[in-house]
Amino acid sequence: MLIVKQDKTRKEEEGQIFVELTIYRDVRNIADCNRLGYWCDKAHLSHFIMECAKCFTQDELKNILKMNGNNIYIEKNNLLDAYKKGNADNKKMLENLFGKEMFRPKNIMERIKTFDDAFKELGEHHPLVKEYHKRHLFLEDDSDISSDLVAYLKLRIITAALNEGWTPQFTEDEYRYFPWFWLYTKEEIAKMDKEERKKVVLFGGDAFSGAYAGFAFAYSSDAPSNTRADVGSRLCFKSSALAKYAGEQFAEIYFAFVGK
Known part of the structure; x- marks a missing residue:
């Protein structure tokens, strides 16, 4: 007993x-x-x-x-x-x-650790997942397609999953957040340890290649008006905590997207 x-x-x-x-x-x-x-x-x-x-x-x-x-x-x-x-x-x-x-963890950052997690979080019927299925089949069949295009599709899914249904409303008091990556000199990189270097991506070209790399950057200085958008709303987050997490957890995908 x-x-x-x-x-x-x-x-x-x-x-x-x-x-x-x-x-x-x-x-x-x-x-x-x-x-x-x-x-x-x-x-x-x-x-x-x-x-x-x-x-x-x-x-x-x-x-x-x-x-x-x-x-x-x-x-x-x-x-x-x-x-x-x-x-x-x-x-x-x-x-x-x-x-x-x-x-099932309630915190979205505990649930989503990989791209596959984000994929499953949205589900097979989500428009972005359906689009990824269609585009991915095309991308796999063409070796000339750049890796940044695949990375962008993945980031769309990751961003949507982490935002849990939130989308920008573009109201006056709304804040939107995105991961920010620093640019380093060769000397600064040489001083880093192995773990720090894993978070670094090497860019070529001018400052815009790294600072604004691919985030829907539009710039016009010679027209009557001056308009710029450093980061597209599709990759923005509803909180700074989510943006920081995404930049750290999915650094390799971001680097594939913004790198050359």
């Missing part, structure tokens, strides 16, 4: 939950039988429960949770902690019981 008791008068670091195994299964016969017990915390108990759950099928687990018509309540934080620490089988079992959405 398994006996679990909680004693909140104990110190948390000493464990407030006592888990005990007895040699007999009947509660009437456990007084003098052999037993093994120890004090633990909820994290250890969660791991113990997951290991035990491996012995049951999905339907059996559902029946256990519905046993005697009683509801079993599990604190969400403990459930998420158990999922985080569990192996692939543990995670699958918990997803089957509580649904994948329960364990």
Whole structure:
């Protein structure tokens, strides 16, 4: 028999939950039988429960949770902690019981770490995803197509996914953000360590090649009016935190887009 008791008068670091195994299964016969017990915390108990759950099928687990018509309540934080620490089988079992959405990170920056993540976030029916499918087939068949064109399509998808449906409204009080990349001299690059150099892309040509490289740059100085747009709205973000994250997390794609 398994006996679990909680004693909140104990110190948390000493464990407030006592888990005990007895040699007999009947509660009437456990007084003098052999037993093994120890004090633990909820994290250890969660791991113990997951290991035990491996012995049951999905339907059996559902029946256990519905046993005697009683509801079993599990604190969400403990459930998420158990999922985080569990192996692939543990995670699958918990997803089957509580649904994948329960364990899906709420913060978009935690969900999107790769281009594939952004692709899946938007879904197959999103207009940008459909466009990427069509253009990508064409791009793969033509080796003369420049890599910056592919990178732009990817950045459109990444930007849309991170913005979670937000698009610029161009109102007077609206702010839009974009990643900003510094230009370095050869001397400055020589002083960098290996990790810092990974974030550097080498440009050729004049200052505009790097400073405005490809971000829908339009400049007219000889016409009656002077108009410029350093960054196109399609690659802007709704917050500075998202812009900073995108520039760091997807640096290689940005470099492929703005580089020469």
